[in-house]
Amino acid sequence: MKRVWSIGIIRGLIFQLFGTGIGVIFFTTIRTILGLGWKTEPTIVVGGLFGAIFFLIGLGAFTDWWRAALGQEVLEPHEAHKFNGIRRYFEFTLDHKVIGIQYGVLSMILLSVGGSLALIFRVELASSGLQILNFVQFNTLVGLHGMVLIISILTGISAVSNYLIPLLIGADDMAFPRLNAFSFWIAIPASLILLSAMFFGGFETGWTAYPPLSVRGPMGIQMFFLGVYFAGWSSILGSLNLITTILKMRSPGMKMFRLPILTWSVLATSIMALTATQLIGLSFQLVMFERLLGMGFFTPSEGGNPVLFQHLFWFYSHPAVYIFILPGLGIISELLPVFVRKPLFGYKWVAMSSLAIALTSFLVWGHHMFTAGIEEYLRVPFMYSTLLVAVPTGVKFFSWVATLWQGKARFPVPMLFTLGAIIVFLMGGLTGPPAGTVSTDLHLHDTYFIVGHFHDTMFGGFVFPIFAAIYYWYPKITGRKLNETLGKIHFYLMTPSFLLMTFGQMRIGLLGMRRRIADYDPNLGFDSTHLLITIGGFLIAISVLVFFVNLIRSAKKGEIAEGNIWNSRSPEWSLLPSPAPINNYENREFRVVGNPYDYGLTGSKYVELIKSEEIKNEVES
Amino acid sequence: MKHIAIVTVLVALLTIVTNYFLLSVGLLPVEASTQATIIDKLFNTHFFIISFLFSLISVFMIYSLIVFRNKKGQDEDGKFVTGSTKLEILWTIIPLATVISFSYLGAKSLAETRIINPQAMTINVTASQWAWSFEYPDFEITSNTLYLPVDNQVNLQMTSLDVIHSFWVPEFRVKQDVLPGENLVKELRFTPSIIGDYTLMCAELCGGAHAYMNSPVKVVSEADFQSWVDLESKADDLNPVQKGEKLVKNNGCIGCHTLDGSASVGPTWLGLSGSEKSLMDGEKIIVDDKYLMSSILNPNQDIVQNFSPNIMPSIYADLFSKEELEDIIAFINSLH
Structure with a gap:
């Protein structure tokens, strides 16, 4: 019992459970003193809030800060390796590599959860009529699928950046190791709270949570808001850490234009995450307050404006798209030169295009609102700014193609996924402009065309690259390579299934299939395409299962990776x-x-070891 | 140079093939409004650019992967080329010019779809969970089917009673969200161009039965439209049951309450009056006129078991007169 208690994550979870209870009792007591009766919705919100804070206390996330505040001695991060072996992954550990892997495992777990949610509603959609779900269940699954995978992506890019950035730039750790661990661990109660939305009546709004619908529906939406709110903390603090690390902790001689290119993407992503995430947190907080305290921010009958929410929401959620994909594009740029044995074409242009995408991303949120009833004079300027994104994105594509040109390509699994990423992201990129020009978007908005388009960008910009990255860097983590054959099965099963799925989605979307509907008219003739989409989805799931088997099996039995493989x-x-x-x-x-x-x-050499005498000299001088 | 020449030819060929494929496969529904024709023209330009860029990138990629790849037994490095400022500038400037001209075309296309005809017929559209209602102020008609005379521009003035909905008929292409709030009435204009039956669908997730928030749209000749108007205008000599039936059909009630006994979001009306129901608190009641009236006016008060509160709007006290409410109840009572 004592051994179980000594494991950080278990202690945290027990604390979260009790904390939630304490929050509920605390709030109910106050209500009783004020002479008010039981009210479920505010009670669970306070409970959830307490639970998250108690999780972090139980885990020991605040211990060092508390000791420092009391003036007691605190260990330096690099001395604080208290745990070894598998055990350290379940503790509040400061090593950036451990945190990177913790993020990675969380991301893969959320990927499985989010993907499985989709499989459930894909079964429902495989034919017209309502078979296994009712409306609320369907809407809840669709909304959670979106948000769980968004958090999976955010933790996935944190995994890549945490594990790799210090290694790539030669730093001994991140700039703020405790803050780094804190950013990871807050994502755990956040994910739990988010998923608990299912047990509080679900929610009907999709991941976008537009009021007034989100103000009226079931109260599961509150857990959704609260979960996203905490996940946002993770994102903001993590990016603060990365920016500082990249700017301040590079090895001698590593000028900005000699950074590994992935570092540039992570820098651009972090700038966006640091400055935009607040907006989704605040917009969700406003709806929470509207539900809890009756403040009429967005309900017209209370003097509010529903379109205002959409502005606030998309001001984060559009840059968020680029937050999700830039690290993936960085991975593509990082791996291509290795496997074609040729320099990255136009390094500076590729680096600057990341910053250009980051900058432009702040100017385009209105294209999500072309049909929303925004002011007439806003639509055309947003169309110009939206299409501008194509320019830096184009620079990336052309540079990749030029890197491939006359390169001596070889095709191990990481390269396959890199090439898959380029093709899939190309599909996502090419289907963007029709949705970016206003008049064609009037037809496309809120249809399956958009669904197909953004699945292409998310898979091309995140899923394929992160698989490439895992196949490529897994040996650096475990000392063993992943199995090539299983890797190839994974790739050759997933890529065609995925293309089948998104082409199917775009096809019926153009013909009139709306998003987020549990049932569709059989007269539209979409049944067979929907069945194909469902089959595609299940094949992707099987390929990812093969991948998980590979991950677990190769950790023990994989070929040993020695040297610069x-x-x-x-x-x-x-x-x-x-x-x-x-x-x-x-x-x-x-x-x-x-x-x-x-x-x-x-x-030519990129890096060279500093001899130990030289280090002494440098220290003395 | 030889390679570039081969690739150029391949790109050109694949562009033509892809574009032909995209145009011939029938990607879009019928063009049934003047706006659809304008919008599809822009779609076709998009399809061409997509075909070209798809061919450009994929041919270059696949060609170099096949032709230059590291052959078995070799272990060579690729050619040492770090970049070319000229090329980079070229592939920044050309896309920049393309997107600017595209935005210009997009703006022009948008402007064409929005040309206003001052003679357009106004129709007030009211959306609510989960039904549409259309009021023709010129003829004092309210309907749950959108009747439109062909080749005449209509001016829809749209508002919602509860959450955000969105007006979309795929064959007309144009879409506009419908917002709640008196100061947020939104306008949508289009000119239907082909006589036929279409379906209006709500395109913005509005909870619950969003999937079923459809209404029939009938585009008819001007003569047929006039005879429909004449027929509808003679509604005064109807009896209370017929009046009630018209009211419930035109105000979206039957979006949630079925008339044939099948299950839906709200209780079915078939055999409802006179039946015994258990309320949420376990109390048993007989459904009479008084209960029906109070359920319409205060829908959240006495909920029958297995139904959820906060679904039916509490707006009907303002929407209907006392006589109209009595007509509705008369209609419900007639369903056995």
């Missing part, structure tokens, strides 16, 4: 053994002496 110039492969040592580059400090991707230039 991909023959990469990047420091984590050329200087470090696998698995990466606990203190990164301790005793292997390096300086940057060349460009990161000069493959094919004989005798």
